[in-house]
Amino acid sequence: MAVRSRTGFSRQEVNRTVWEVPERYRDLKQVGTGAYGTVCSAWDRRAGAQVAIKKLHRPFQSKLFAKRAYRELRLLKHMRHENRSFRGHFRPFLNADYKIKLQFLVYQMLKGLKYIHSAGIIHRDLKPGNLAINPDCELKILDFGLARQADAEMTGYVVTRWYRAPEVILNWMHYTQTVDIWSAGCIMAEMLLGKPLFKGNDHLDQLREIMKITGTPAADFIVKLQSQDAKNYIRSLPKVPKKDLHSIFSKASSSAVCVLEKMLLLDPEQRVSASEALDLPFFSEYRDADEETEALPYDQTMDNTDLPLDQWKRHTFTEILTFRPPRDSRETSL
Template sequence: MAVRARTGYYRQEVNRTAWEVPERYRDLKQVGTGAYGTVCSAWDRRMGTQVAIKKLHRPFQSKLFAKRAYRELRLLKHMKHENVIGLLDVFTAEIALDRLRDFYLVMPFMGTDLGKLMKMERLSEDRVQFLVYQMLRGLKYIHSAGIIHRDLKPGNLAINPDCELKILDFGLARQADTEMTGYVVTRWYRAPEVILNWMHYTQTGKPSSHFVSTGMEEKKAKRPRFTTRELTLFSLVAVDIWSAGCIMAEMLLGKPLFKGSDHLDQLREIMKITGTPAADFVVKLQSQDAKNYIRSLPKVPKKDLHSLFSKASSNAVCVLEKMLLLDPERRVSASEALDLPFFSEYREAEEETEALPYDQTMDNTDLPLDQWKRHTFTEILTFRPPRDSRETSL
């Protein structure tokens, strides 16, 4: 017997899964799927635009999934910047908390991402300029909210046909053990201090900074923690700046700059260009293993980036030199990078807005499943669409 949809909603099967969506969203087509959800493109009849709708995969099957779903919803609700993906709508067909099984997130539909774009064509320097400018504007906004992305890569930078860019993928869980095994591309964009930190499985401290990572709670026993000392030594936002530098380098070169086959190889590839670190950097490392490893490496001098990027302008290379510094404390911030001459053509300083601080009180709490569900339901019910949806949907 067919189950009737709630009034104002209709049911459609997408890849053997029932979707129950409001009548305003039509022409659902699957465009992506992953461990945590499926994304469809749809036509929003009310706004006359194409949107992306994400259905989370069994968001309330466990406490971990429920917390992750709650957190993704809260982060998306918080983001209100044209270079960061935000929420156009959130809905559930259920009208009672005790029946809540699924909910759907509606976001701007962008069309492609930087990874796909770079496979299709070599980018001219003026396009690199415009895309990196937007990426830095997005990072300045995210960082001002007290959020670090931690997994910035070409596939997480969505691009529409007008070359407008949005940073994606907040709050998505990434299993630490899978991520660090050496089979994933994210390694190529990973900051050296993060790799070095993985050499030291210390349980002595938790991230106590006001920065919250968008990489979620992995299996705790398998996750090395930053010690408080390391947090004060390594500016956490600098991990995103390193990734941004790797992405910019790839845009200019047409191929990844550091293509390590595993984590140690990744460090070797990095140091072939940055040179082996000086003693003042080594002394800051918490891990004795990491210190020993770096001290055991043959001394390599720093490479001249101008010769490596001979086809790029000196202004472009200047940006890379300030981002791809081994010592995170010396890397530019997103805000400082925007000041560099390379971006002057596109700069509209008044548009480089900052965010309200993101309240992460709940992110650090351990609640039973039903409470995460209740909090999520409240967030869904209190959602207000952006004042000007055209601006958010680009």
């Protein structure tokens, strides 16, 4: 039950957390929670649409948290795409959903990634829990809190292991947008199998699980590795041949397996891009090239700046005050 709070705001308790939101938002229901925040769905009475509201946990407790909150806010403001926004009655993506129009779901995921990547951004935490679908089978990519620019330093110890690209696990090399393509391949594989494809118990076990299918890398890939320790480790592994994905996905069409073969490649330079993947025959039934839009470049200047906590607060409030929601509620990201 919402109770009156500040003028123009109402207060509501959801799962023992108090939410104080503008009165236009009603019927808050929690849809997800994580280490950095909680997301509720709400009905926007003014727009006549369902929206998502994210409440960050103590965003200004440190410079790191403040910078992260600022970056997430700016990324959300920058992204304007139908597979990035939040509209309609969405629910978390579940394994059982793999039966519902696989082609359409994967197509939308790649269409969203093409848009994100065109801005020079890597999501880097793409996993089933960061996807949502509604009853009309519309897919949305959620949670940009961990997203970083393609040319910034990334650690690799924050994403969910089962969907983590192999080059991230041992910090092999400079990462590119193809880390998201690997994750997309893992998600597509899970939709086909009904269970995760690579389910390692730790970093090295995850790598071993991956190589059971991709095979151990050849010498031309090993020389690309920046870490001598990584080179020595890979050379020490017993040679395992690449598995035929058709034998693992025996019930899938050859065109579906073709997509997986191009996404689940050990060498990130050989992986298909989101734009190239959309050209594959598997997606021809749903493809609308006019809808495969690209974004304006994302200005990363502030993201690589080290500022005091108070300045991060000030920049965050400025971003909030200058936000102008788009007229089309279907593209409202915040």
